[in-house]
Amino acid sequence: MNPAAPRPRRRAERRVAAVAAGCALLLTLAGCAEESSSPGDADPTSAADELDLAPDDDGFAPLPLYFVALSGQYPSGVTGAQIGCEDLLLQVNTVPMKTEDPVEDALNFLLQDQQYRHGDPALTNSVLLSSESLTLQDYEIQGDTVEVNLSGSVVTRSVCESYRIRAQFEATAAAAAGVEDARILVDGEDLDTLLGLDPFERGEQITTD
Known part of the structure; x- marks a missing residue:
């Protein structure tokens, strides 16, 4: 198969029971050697890109998610x-x-999270503000980009929160799809345009003290 050829578009049914059960799972910060009951309680030891997300022999693998630590x-x-x-x-x-569709499950994990804040100091999930108004429809991977189609309304309380929502969606979708970039559409409109933001660019990588 030509690696640059588009993968088939997949219909993303909201498997509420399965993903809701997943939200009760323990979370670990990328690179953490120990499991933790909350993202903020982990003790990371290496950079996220060093973590192996490939399924094991039984088909089990962690879902990569992105949360935000506030300034x-x-x-x-x-x-x-x-x-x-x-x-x-x-x-x-x-x-x-065990998941048959890491992109769907990772994005629905964020949408169906039960808490805005996790741990102390907290990691936040601004995506869940739209949990009652936004639905994942489908996605398509072409080359090094995944295009995600959502339907409904994005709920945001500030420009800063808009940045967080956009970053969480794009980074999570790209990581779960195993590609470099993501494009997020809401009822056919680009999320950047909808939120009035410039195209997404990650800033400097920093390691906290």
Whole structure:
């Protein structure tokens, strides 16, 4: 197969029961050697891109998710990219789980999360503000980009929160699809345009003290 050829578009049914159960799983910060009951309680030891997300022999693999540490409230000893209002975008992984569709399950995990804040200092999930108004429809991977189609309304409370929502969606979709970039559409409109933001660029990678 030509690796640059588009993968078939997939219909993303909202498997609420399965993903809701997944939200009860333990989370670990990328690169963490120990499991934790909350993203903010982890003790990371290496950069996120060093973590192996490939399924094991039984088909189990962690889902890569992205959460945000707010400016001035960074956890210690973590590595992430600065975004928006000097917030820090951090990769967080579920414990290994069996999934036939990591892109769908990772995005629905964010939408169906039960808490805005996790741990202390907290990692935040601004995506869940749209949990009652936004639905994942489908996605398509072509080359090094995944295009995600959502339907409904994006709920945001500020420009800073808009940056967080966009960053979480794009980074999570790209990581789960195993590609470099993501494009997010809401009822056919680009999320950047909808939120009035410039195209997404991750800032400098920093490691906190």
